[in-house]
Amino acid sequence: MFMEKLFKLQEHGTNVKTEIASGVTTFLAMVYILAVNPSILSAAGMNPTYIFTATCVSAGIATLCMAFFANYPVALASGMGLNAYFAYTVVPEIVKSGVTNAWQVALTAVFVEGIIFILLSLTNFREKLVNDIPSNLKHAITAGIGLFIAIVGLKNAGVVTGDKSTLIKFGSLGTPQVALALLGILIVAVLYHFNVKGYILLGILITWVLGMIAQATGWYVVNPKMDMYSLYPSFSFSSLIPKDGNIWKFDFAWAGNNLLQFAIITFSFLFVDIFDTVGTLIGVANNAGLLDENGNLQNAKGALLADAVGTVFGSIMGTSTVTSFVESTAGVANGGRTGLTSVTTAILFFISLFFSPIFLAIPSFATTPALVWVGLLMLQNIKEVDFSHDIADTVGAFLAIIMMPFTSSIASGIMWGMISWVILKVITGKAKDVKPVMWISFVLFALYAVKLAMAPAA
Incomplete structure (x- = not known):
């Protein structure tokens, strides 16, 4: 049988029916990205219709690569956290320098990061890079990204808003966006509790439907000047045809003229991408029984290469970093064990290309529950952070966690976490604990910190 030879189904204790059902389950668990990614990246000035197409195609291609390069039941798409970093940190910082096409510069950084990741995936240096970063920092960075994503979601719905005295404050509960976003978070929580498949997507859709009801009753008033657009999807023949205009943008x-800043942006994308990918792959592979007797990933090179190729292809299409999704564990829990699960998920992403009117009509307040919930899941890594032992580990992890949400920058969290960790290791007489990767990171970030210090005050 063709499928048996290609994916070794019997060897992995599975069959075609189970693999296809598992692929559908994985898709339902992560399809929310098709609504969330255009919502987030459009804040960078990009066309949401083009982003939708790029998200679908890059997810499909990257997931197929995972199926055929590694035979893993893992799906990929534009990564949460990395897309927010792209839209809310990188692009605004570049805009400050007077660049009008800042999102194209950010895409360039994603492209270069993907090329570097491909090269690392073909060597053994990737393991050294992963192992030489202190575990406290790795877990803290993931937790910090979780808080960052949650705040982005809350801000998009107006749940938190600016305040001159306290910087931020709670929004107006009388507005439908705030009330429905908070209700949506509770809906997602309830669906999760009762193990409903596709609970995040379902939570988004229910919140959206409640929004349409609010519009029908007059509570939600359409006002484009206030960024309040009609919540009803607009169907036409032309809207069902995939559109893309961001290829190779x-x-x-700019990268050549601002090499240090571009290097920081690229390094931050690369750093988060690698650890997000490795952490996800190990977690999914462990649940699927794909780790060897020493706890190492089988076919690790192929899996990492699929992720890297996905990132390069995604940047060419016009979307942020593509990475492995932890939601793949939903398909694994359903029995998925091979790349056939991934093939199924990839096909569904391609089919989704023709449903853009639905996904693009979903308002940002309806995607807030997804962002907050993903933030909650990532914040759970804080349980793995040790705050009771080494002062460098403690302070480095703490700064990494708090700097991300409080400065609205993933790069700031990574930078100050690493800088403080190295400095405190040296001061406390433990310089021998600082591995080459950390020294390189320290020098890179220290140079950038000096540049920031010398820049004129805004």
């Missing part, structure tokens, strides 16, 4: 000139 790179700006290498």
Whole structure:
């Protein structure tokens, strides 16, 4: 049988029916990204219709790569956290320098990061890079990203808003966006408790439907000047045809003229991508019984290469970093064990190309429950952080966690977490604990910190 030879189904104790059902389950668990990603990246000035197409196609291609490069039941798409970093940190910082096409510069950084990741995936240096970063920092960075994503979601719905005295405050509960976003979070929590498949997507859709009811009753009033658009999807023949206009939209000139800043942006994308990928792959592979007797990933090179190729392809199409999704564990829990699960998920992403009117009509307040819930899941890594032992580990992890949400920058969290960790290791007489990767990171971030210090005050 063709499927048996290609994916070794019997060897993995599975069959075609189970694999296809598992692929559908994985898709339902992560399809919310098709609504969330255009919502987030459009804040960077990008066309949401083009982003939707890029998200679907890059997810499909990257997931197929995972199926055929590693035979893993793992699906990929534009990564949460990395897309928010792209839209809310990288692009605004570049805009400050007077660049009008800032999102093209950010895409360039994603492209370069993907190329570097491909090279690392073909060597053994990737393991050294992963192992030489202190575990406290790795877990703290993931937790910090979780808080960052949650705040982005709350801000998009107006649940938290700016305040001159306290910087931020609770929004107006009388507005439908705030009330429905908070209700949506509770809906997702209830669906999760009762193990409902596709609970995040379902939570988004229920919140959206409640929004349409609010519009029908006059509570939600359409006002484009206040960024309050109609919540009803608009169907037409032309809207069902995939559209893309962001292919190969790179700006290498700015990168060459601002090499240090571009290197920081690229390094931050790479750092988060690698650890997000490795952590997800190990978690999913462990649940699927794909780790060897020493706890190492089988076919690790193929899996990492699929992730890296997905990132490069995604940047060419016009979307942020593509990475492995932890939601793949939903398919594994359903019995998925091989790349056939991934093939199924990839096909569904391609089919989704023709449903853009639905996904693009979903308002940002309806995607808030997804962002907050993903933030909650990532914040759970804080349980693995040791705050009771080494002062460098303690302070480095703490700064990494708090700097991300409080400065609205993933890069700031990574930078100050690493800088403080190295400095405290040296001061406390433990310089021998600092591995080469950490020294390189320290020098890179220290140079950038000096540049920031010398820049004129805004």
